[in-house]
Amino acid sequence: MHLSEQEIIRREKLEKLLALGIDPFPPEAYEVTVHAAHIKEFFQEDAEGKPVNFQEVSLAGRLMSSRVMGKASFAELQDSTGRIQLYISRDDIAPGDDKTLYNEVFKKLLDLGDFIGVKGHVFRTQMGEITVHVTEFKLLGKALRPLPVVKRDEEGHTFDAFTDPEQRYRMRYVDLVVNPEVKGTFLKRTNMVASIRRFLNERGGLEVDTPVLQAIPGGAAARPFITHHNALDVPFYLRIANELYLKRLIVGGFDWVYEFSRNFRNEGMDRTHNPEFTILEFYVAYKDYLWMMQTTEALLEQAAMDTCGTTDVQVGETIINFKAPYRRISIYDAIKEHAGIDVSAMDEAELREVCKKMHIEIDGSMGKGKLIDKIFGEKAEHKFIQPTFITDYPVEMSPLTKKHRSKPGLVERFELMINGKEVANAYTELNDPIDQRERFEEQVTLMERGDDEAMFIDHDFLRALEYGMPPTSGIGIGIDRLAMLLCNQYSIQDVLFFPQMRPEKFD
């Protein structure tokens, strides 16, 4: 094992601590009575400037900086809420003749990054900084590797930032320690999810769990990961969606079920795609996609409000307004609006002609539905910046969706576009088992034509529908994509703690 100079020095310090009878990794709990942010927010002084509270505090965290000035030192402690300054004077922590605790342990054997616990009282320095005057400290956990030292001056300028994306993603633990805004992003994401969960629970939604290992990967058009079950000696797929399982629960008599579903798709990775990602799906009996549009607007408005404190959310250079209601436009009108052509009456040959003229890449496996989707994707999708429901898709690209109540050839489906990206996809669910069987059979034809994303026939799902499913509307909302918007992050990797990367090699 190759050790750098600094790592060797820290290991030597470990030995010296042990020689002094100090356990660098003590087992017992340390009493924490207060956190840094709380002190900074609520510290008070009387008229003479004498502190009135926090005169007996005990807190713990990482030592993040240390400025030794002879017999006194200033240091910074970083706990889960932020940083607070420490003032440590030699004669306070080592009142007797033996000054080892200060001269050796504090000044020499502690390193930046070490976990320590401190007890003391809070005061304000001459420079105005709220500070803990330490009377007692204890090493709680030694850091054997040096953290990147990121410094910030008064104007907020950052020096020597820890910025290498590879290192930040691979060693998120370090990223979180030294880049406080990263923690902020993830807290925001968690708040967003909590807000959505509250919204659903308040309306009678029931949170459920359904299988991740599936014998038939259904509910979406995507290439799955394949794994193998040893005892049964059969292949299993990691789920690409949970849709068909949630609908089985609607068959079973629940009115409203939801699941934050970790899905896995064996496809490319880029700034908007990770092999595993989270979709919130929910299904509500006796509703249709029109109801679902209203519910989606309300859900997103609340999520934006709870997460950002406003419905006008800054995303990159633009402001996205999450306040309901959102614009609605059919996919044909959307294409008309942005490509200037009416594809609503075209057959497959005509659509191919249009794609050719627009220099849109196509191949022989694509049917009418996919061609229309292509044209929309190339010419219109990225133009919808403000939240917009794109409605009424062609039946060929929606095998699980009920046919439109009044428009032949279309289905009752919408996708929600925000900032030029699909964030949600919803339908009035197909509950006619005979129609569903025919749609699955069409998928088999597509598969034979070479479409490797066409759906398998799920016979158990058909059997469930044959027992009867109430009219139902369902939706999938891309939680990572939504988090990217509400947290104003350009890349999905910045809203996932551990984005997928090529495995690291250690030698």
Add this chain to the structure above:
RNA sequence: GAUCUCGUAGCUCAGCUGGUAGAGCACUUGACUUUUAAUCAAGGUGUCCUGGGUUCGAAUCCCAGCGGGAUCACCA
């Protein structure tokens, strides 16, 4: 998967047309009892991503590989 680009100290980076490896911070030693990007003095950082090649000589030029990023393709 394709193209472009990057890889030098713990971190951020410089290193020109090839000539003994550099800075700031961090680190080590010392001074300093209200500092705050603390300051002052002194000190050493290293598989220049890996492996080949060209050359008297390669961090530098060439080839291959590994890893990252960006763009594109597939997709949410």
